Amino acid sequence: MTVSMLRAIAVTTALLTPFALAAQTAERGLAGNYLAARHATIFNEYEKLAEYSARALAADPTNPALMESTMQAYVALGRIDRAFDAALEMQTLDEPGQLSGMIIFAAAARNGDWAGVLSELDAGMTVGPLFDGLIRGWAQVGSGEMDAAQKTFDAVATETGLQAFGVYHSALALAVSGDLEGAAAILDGDESGRVTLTRNGNITYFQILSLLGRQEDAIARLDEVFGDTADPAIVNLRSRLAAGEQVPLGTMNSAADGVAEVFFSIAGALNGEADHAYTLLYSRLAHYLNSDHIEALLMSADKLEQLRQYDLATEVYRAVPRTSPVYYAAELGRAEALRLSGDAEAAVEVISALATEFPDLSVIHITLGDTLRRMGEYQRSSEAYDRAIALLGPENPNHWLVYFARGITHERTDRWVKAEDDMRRALRLSPDQPSVLNYLGYTMVERQENLDEALDMIETAAAAQPDSGHIIDSLGWVLYRLGRYDEAVEPMERASQLMAVDPVVNDHLGDVYWAVGRKLEAEFQWKRALSFVDPEDADSEADPDRIRRKLEVGLDAVLAEEGAEPLAVADDG
Secondary structure: OOHHHHHHHOOOHHHHOOOOOHHHHHHOOOHHHHHHHHHHHHOOOHHHHHHHHHHHHHHOOOOHHHHHHHHHHHHHOOOHHHHHHHHHHHOOOOOOOHHHHHHHHHHHHHOOOHHHHHHHHHOOOOOOHHHHHHHHHHHHHHOOOHHHHHHHHHHHHOOOOOHHHHHHHHHHHHHHHOOHHHHHHHHHOOOOOOOOOOHHHHHHHHHHHHHOOOHHHHHHHHHHHHOOOOOHHHHHHHHHHHOOOOOOOOOOOOHHHHHHHHHHHHHHHHOOOOOHHHHHHHHHHHHHHOOOOHHHHHHHHHHHHHOOOHHHHHHHHHOOOOOOOOHHHHHHHHHHHHHHOOOHHHHHHHHHHHHHHOOOOHHHHHHHHHHHHHOOOHHHHHHHHHHHHHHOOOOOHHHHHHHHHHHHHHHHOOOHHHHHHHHHHHHHHOOOOHHHHHHHHHHHHHOOOOHHHHHHHHHHHHHHOOOOHHHHHHHHHHHHHOOOHHHHHHHHHHHHHHOOOOHHHHHHHHHHHHHOOOHHHHHHHHHHHHHHOOOOOOOOOOOHHHHHHHHHHOHHHHHHHOOOOOOOOOOOO
16 A cells, blocks of 8 residues: 555544543543553453443543543444444544544434535545545535536545545446446446456446446456356356346445445555554444445454454354355354354354355365364364365366365374375475475475485475575474584574574474584573473474483483484585
8 A cells, every 4th residue: 555545544543542641531530440441442352442431431521532442442343323422522622533523424424414424524524535535425426416426536536546446436426326337437447447446346346237238248357357266256146147137236326335335445445554443443334334235344353353352253253144145254254263262163163064054165165174174183174175175176276275284184194195195286286385395395304205305395495485484494404304414503593593482493403403512502402492392282293201301311312212313414425
């Protein structure tokens, strides 16, 4: 995103730090509720933030910091009506801020009060240049002033970095008013070049083309944008277009829907650029204005998940109706939120039910395999990947990750031949994938097989990802296994810098130091490794008993006890 776009959107950190009047608040005897609310803000605990801010606000109803935090909490929770009263109070202050304006504009648009929107804009209420321009255009559409609206959208499009916003909303306004030809001409890119559209925007475009009887054009553009996708919503839309069906506009039927798209457009622009908590405010207000805007709902759920509010994210994912074409995606999101909350078993239940309902959708079986693999359920995970791969059809480069994941499950269940076959197939589909090269190379090192080939693989992976601690550790370890101890020191030390608290890396570094005669340093690294071992990590390669034994008798004695070959420097002659 360009600097000019961010300036136009006018992201403000003040919105996300609503406790500037801490000292004043504390002096008024509100310290307890204030501190509780501040803690809730830091950890994005919106239920608590709403509770404690409202309590404090009841005792100090003119405190702008408390008004701001109350509004933020209620919008984040999707309770926009509860935020409205605080927004009205906020507007009476000398510096009302963005959020109150966003709420008041959203409420006016929802009520169809276009004269009120225009009046507030003319009186100086502002959210930011981009928002103000787009909402003015939609208020003019709602008032029946289409010529004025088009001029407003055109003016937005002339601003540096904002052309796509102005052009897109100009087209949407024409579509809502019934001028489908005009909307299609803009989105076709006949005059100003193609517009970069969101997923939702593309679907609207295809719907417009279908209503004009241009199904073939719609299919061609759909295939260009989405390719060979298994997304049920897109597959269904393509089937309807191929059948010659005229697909009605879904989420764009009124000026209020247009304002919802303003909020969503800005949320999309902020996504990945601004704080998740700030983006959430826009996506929540988009859905408030248009309850059919499922993309806004999914974005809100994703933002809550990113903010580690997993219970709230689960609740929002649940709100996606079963009849929605993206219901499956919402359920996968809900499962991930459950897993991240620590309830992996519940996540598996959700995905398993989904797999029964959508048995032919490979992404569900892949997600089930991924979830089970993270749980250490490698056999069940492998079976899920089997079902997914059976549904993939002709192999293409994008399939490498599924074969790689299944290969991991084979390796973890001691089916090395199958594991190696899957990983080599992944490399045939997408050569030089660092993660595959590293995993396969490292496993061959541990198995003492094909060490020269393993070194080539790991060196290729290290060249591609020189800052990956795991890969650099593998590089040092294969050199150690080859008896090239002096050469192993540098990459192993670098790996320990990249992954300072990893027990395996520190254990490996200790072995390398021992091999080159740096025995005190070796013992120090083994002690560090032992301190980092997680006793609950059953899959960790770091064996605390073996590390303790090395500290007692040294690496040479341990190797002798294990019946392994003694340390031997490689013969370079």
